[in-house]
Amino acid sequence: MKQEDPSDFVQAPGDRLTRAAGKQLAVYGVAAVLLLTAAMFLLNALAGLTSSAAGMSRMAVDVENNTITSYLRQEPPQMNSMLATDAVSGMVLAHVMEGLLRYDQYGELVGGVAERWQLEGNTMTFWLRDDARWSNGEPVTAHDFEFAWKNLLSPSVGSQYAFILYPILNAEQANNGEVPIDDVGINAVDDRTLVVTLATPIAYFDRMVAFVTYLPANEAFYRQTDGRYGADADEMLYNGPFMMTSWVHGASMRLEKNPYYWDADRIRLDAINFAHMTSDSSTLLNLFKDNQIVMADLGSEMLEEAMLQGWSLNQFMEGTVFYTDFNHRPERLTANLNLRKAMALVHDSGELVNKVIKLPGYLPGKSLFPVWLPGVDDNFREEYPAPVYQRDVAQARVYLQRALDELGLDRLPPLVLLTGDTPVSRIQAEYYQEVFKRNLDIDLVIDAQIFRQRLEKMTAGDFDLVAAGWGPDYNDPLTFGDLYASWNLNNRGRYSNPALDAQVRIAQNSLDMTERMRAFAEIQRIIHEDVVMMPDYERGYVYVTHPQVRGIVRHVIGAETDFTNAWIDAGE
Amino acid sequence: MLWYTLKRLLQGVITVWFIATATFIGMHNVPGDPLSGERATNAAIRANLEARYGLDRPVTEQYFIYMRNMLRGDFGISYTQQNREVNDIIREHFPVSATLGVLAVLFAALGGILFGALTALFRNRLPDYIIMFLVILGISVPSFVFAALGQLSLVNINSVLGFSVLPVAGWGSVSHMLLPALVLGLGTMAYMTRLMRSSMLEVMSSDYIRTAKAKGLSPTRIFSRHQLRNAALPVITVLGPAIAAITTGGFVVELVFAIPGLGRYFVQAVQQLDYTVIMGTTVFYGAFLVFMVILVDLVYGWIDPRVRLQ
Numbered sequence: 001m002k003q004e005d006p007s008d009f010v011q012a013p014g015d016r017l018t019r020a021a022g023k024q025l026a027v028y029g030v031a032a033v034l035l036l037t038a039a040m041f042l043l044n045a046l047a048g049l050t051s052s053a054a055g056m057s058r059m060a061v062d063v064e065n066n067t068i069t070s071y072l073r074q075e076p077p078q079m080n081s082m083l084a085t086d087a088v089s090g091m092v093l094a095h096v097m098e099g100l101l102r103y104d105q106y107g108e109l110v111g112g113v114a115e116r117w118q119l120e121g122n123t124m125t126f127w128l129r130d131d132a133r134w135s136n137g138e139p140v141t142a143h144d145f146e147f148a149w150k151n152l153l154s155p156s157v158g159s160q161y162a163f164i165l166y167p168i169l170n171a172e173q174a175n176n177g178e179v180p181i182d183d184v185g186i187n188a189v190d191d192r193t194l195v196v197t198l199a200t201p202i203a204y205f206d207r208m209v210a211f212v213t214y215l216p217a218n219e220a221f222y223r224q225t226d227g228r229y230g231a232d233a234d235e236m237l238y239n240g241p242f243m244m245t246s247w248v249h250g251a252s253m254r255l256e257k258n259p260y261y262w263d264a265d266r267i268r269l270d271a272i273n274f275a276h277m278t279s280d281s282s283t284l285l286n287l288f289k290d291n292q293i294v295m296a297d298l299g300s301e302m303l304e305e306a307m308l309q310g311w312s313l314n315q316f317m318e319g320t321v322f323y324t325d326f327n328h329r330p331e332r333l334t335a336n337l338n339l340r341k342a343m344a345l346v347h348d349s350g351e352l353v354n355k356v357i358k359l360p361g362y363l364p365g366k367s368l369f370p371v372w373l374p375g376v377d378d379n380f381r382e383e384y385p386a387p388v389y390q391r392d393v394a395q396a397r398v399y400l401q402r403a404l405d406e407l408g409l410d411r412l413p414p415l416v417l418l419t420g421d422t423p424v425s426r427i428q429a430e431y432y433q434e435v436f437k438r439n440l441d442i443d444l445v446i447d448a449q450i451f452r453q454r455l456e457k458m459t460a461g462d463f464d465l466v467a468a469g470w471g472p473d474y475n476d477p478l479t480f481g482d483l484y485a486s487w488n489l490n491n492r493g494r495y496s497n498p499a500l501d502a503q504v505r506i507a508q509n510s511l512d513m514t515e516r517m518r519a520f521a522e523i524q525r526i527i528h529e530d531v532v533m534m535p536d537y538e539r540g541y542v543y544v545t546h547p548q549v550r551g552i553v554r555h556v557i558g559a560e561t562d563f564t565n566a567w568i569d570a571g572e
Numbered sequence: 573m574l575w576y577t578l579k580r581l582l583q584g585v586i587t588v589w590f591i592a593t594a595t596f597i598g599m600h601n602v603p604g605d606p607l608s609g610e611r612a613t614n615a616a617i618r619a620n621l622e623a624r625y626g627l628d629r630p631v632t633e634q635y636f637i638y639m640r641n642m643l644r645g646d647f648g649i650s651y652t653q654q655n656r657e658v659n660d661i662i663r664e665h666f667p668v669s670a671t672l673g674v675l676a677v678l679f680a681a682l683g684g685i686l687f688g689a690l691t692a693l694f695r696n697r698l699p700d701y702i703i704m705f706l707v708i709l710g711i712s713v714p715s716f717v718f719a720a721l722g723q724l725s726l727v728n729i730n731s732v733l734g735f736s737v738l739p740v741a742g743w744g745s746v747s748h749m750l751l752p753a754l755v756l757g758l759g760t761m762a763y764m765t766r767l768m769r770s771s772m773l774e775v776m777s778s779d780y781i782r783t784a785k786a787k788g789l790s791p792t793r794i795f796s797r798h799q800l801r802n803a804a805l806p807v808i809t810v811l812g813p814a815i816a817a818i819t820t821g822g823f824v825v826e827l828v829f830a831i832p833g834l835g836r837y838f839v840q841a842v843q844q845l846d847y848t849v850i851m852g853t854t855v856f857y858g859a860f861l862v863f864m865v866i867l868v869d870l871v872y873g874w875i876d877p878r879v880r881l882q
Contacts, residue, residue: 289727
């Protein structure tokens with residue numbers, strides 16, 4: 001008998017064994033699917049504690065329950081208003097808390113918990129309304145403000161935003177541990193009157209009071225949370241239009257209308273679900289397309305599709321100014337004015353924004369002061385247009401030669417450009433590398449670092465140029481204007497100029513708005529002429545909103561996205 | 573066996589200690605300051621923050637304090653979320669990653685065994701060609717591409733059908749799990765298919781299969797008892813490391829599908845220099861990985877008597 005090769009069994013196509021095995025495999029396949037399904041349900045039950053969407057509608061707009069669903073860019077890192085520093089926490093806080101003053105849907109400053117307020121000399125008095133309530137029904141009193149403000153000024157609390165209270169008498173000294181906290185000029189005269197004594201009279205204090213750090217806290221409740229204030233939905237007390245009813249960390253958050261809110265009639269939504277926490281723009285766009293969230297920011301590659309779909313597009317200047325800062329420490333080459341001038345003359349923010357970054361909503365930078373800042377009657381930049389350098393390579397080379405002569409160099413050694421690790425900062429750095437090499441034969445070494453490391457290097461002065469950004473804290477040009485004051489710790493290039501310092505003092509202390517704006521214009525001019533920095537761009541977003549949801553407002557100051565005025569237009 | 577188990581566990585503890593120490597040293601030598609924020613802080617506030625996190629002490633002392641706390645199971649408080657304990661972060665987010673990971677591994681293992689067997693049975697015929705082509709795709713294309721593609725196709729399917737077949741992203745129900753788990757398990761599934769295919773081919777041509785056939789056993793019995801079972805052994809070997817790798821490596825998939833897993837914290841902590849979260853997640857993941865490897869070794873000895881004898 002012929003010996004058969006064992007592999008022939010396998011290869012014989014019509015073999016009985018293969019057919020039987022195939023059938024058997026099909027049975028196993030079905031079993032596997034069943035097993036997987038069972039496993040999914042089992043795992044789901046086991047992980048029930050962490051489920052996020054429980055009880056949440058999957059639809060962007062739930063007309064029946066008068067509820068909308070949106071997203072948060074990230075998990076809010078800090079919901080304790082005394083410690084919060086970031087935009088996402090600030091945005092949620094603006095929905096669930098209310099300070100003495102707030103911004104309305106037009107961005108105007110209006111009364112919140114305060115009914116009226118008055119600045120007299122260096123005393124600011126706030127009269128609180130009697131119907132403001134915490135979400136446990138207790139009244140919101142002047143003591144709640146006094147407690148929160150003094151608490152965050154205590155050095156032991158370590159609030160990074162304590163500086164925003166420094167206009168108050170003795171606040172800075174108490175924060176440094178130099179005077180007792182009781183000496184700070186915050187005084188609740190009675191439950192409904194808060195008297196704030198300022199170090200010197202300032203014209204823009206009311207604008208600062210609308211900031212997150214100035215929110216109140218209920219002392220009894222705060223003490224009872226034992227250090228966990230703001231860590232969970234039930235570890236907070238709310239006095240805003242909404243209250244947080246659930247917070248699944250990293251996953252979702254639900255805000256419901258606060259029945260105790262004094263102006264509850266103004267609020268038209270019953271609930272807001274933040275069903276997703278992600279910053280991935282394509283995920284967000286997919287969620288929007290799938291009708292699961294009411295709004296989404298768009299990247300440039302998504303614009304065309306959005307146009308085709310006929311979505312309603314909106315634009316929003318987010319408020320932050322990005323610029324290339326120079327290191328002004330005397331030992332650095334960039335301390336040389338002619339070198340900075342040479343660079344400024346080839347720097348072209350229009351080219352950067354329109355041909356390199358190409359993101360929708362971005363505006364070429366022209367000044368440290370962004371376009372949206374208010375002046376006396378109009379926007380500051382309308383009243384005092386920013387002087388700009390036009391690209392002039394020949395002139396730039398003249399300045400470069402002067403710089404080389406002053407420095408006693410034949411050729412400039414490579415300069416270090418410190419930058420971030422985001423795609424935009426990388427492409428920007430590479431663009432500058434090319435521009436300065438081509439026009440001035442200056443070599444740039446790119447030093448891309450993650451945020452904290454970049455910050456450390458900026459503070460240590462370990463750079464020649466750095467890609468920096470500055471976002472506003474309050475609605476006054478001073479939030480940008482004092483950045484280059486010689487005493488400002490955020491002036492990481494250590495620029496120091498008595499003429500600029502003098503203007504900052506005027507802007508800080510004058511009560512005359514016209515005089516203050518003139519000081520800012522002077523600061524703008526000095527920064528331009530001394531080439532303290534080179535403005536790159538102002539960041540903006542193009543975003544889409546759900547056609548049935550009206551009244552979504554986006555603010556530069558306060559809540560980045562404000563749903564408190566939103567409502568569902570079911571007719572659409 | 574008991575002696576062996578103990579020995580492996582001791583080795584595991586030493587490995588975890590080594591991971592913890594190396595991470596601690598590495599972390600403290602990375603440039604950057606965990607307490608810095610966008611706004612510069614004054615000296616007094618800084619000193620207070622340093623005292624709160626014990627950063628004012630010498631690094632060696634910090635190390636011993638940290639190790640002592642770690643033995644007590646206390647990983648400290650997060651730097652970025654100053655009112656949250658690292659233990660809470662792990663407790664709340666690891667189950668999510670684990671759920672996703674276990675499911676993905678189940679997908680991978682079951683799919684790998686089934687498709688591997690199928691390709692072996694139909695070697696050099698159409699099903700084999702198609703599946704092996706897909707396997708090459710699965711191995712070479714990274715998971716974030718599959719994640720994005722999967723999500724995009726889901727959006728299109730949903731919009732064509734006019735209702736939501738599966739949610740596009742998010743977490744919380746069975747329907748949320750399906751696509752991410754599949755995407756996460758795809759690479760491993762492809763790898764396991766290849767493994768199963770070659771192992772199955774080897775088994776099919778072995779002597780004992782011929783004996784079984786000669787004995788007159790039914791084809792069903794030969795296939796399920798003798799071929800499939802023996803061929804699946806190598807797949808089980810890689811299961812343990814695969815569970816650990818998938819559970820800890822799901823960061824991208826978690827990001828794309830907006831899933832609140834631990835992977836996100838793991839990566840963000842490094843970017844933000846959140847010392848306590850870096851330590852907590854790294855030590856936890858390290859211990860998990862070590863434990864999984866030990867477990868597989870033990871289980872393997874239990875399944876295959878030949879290993880036990882050595």
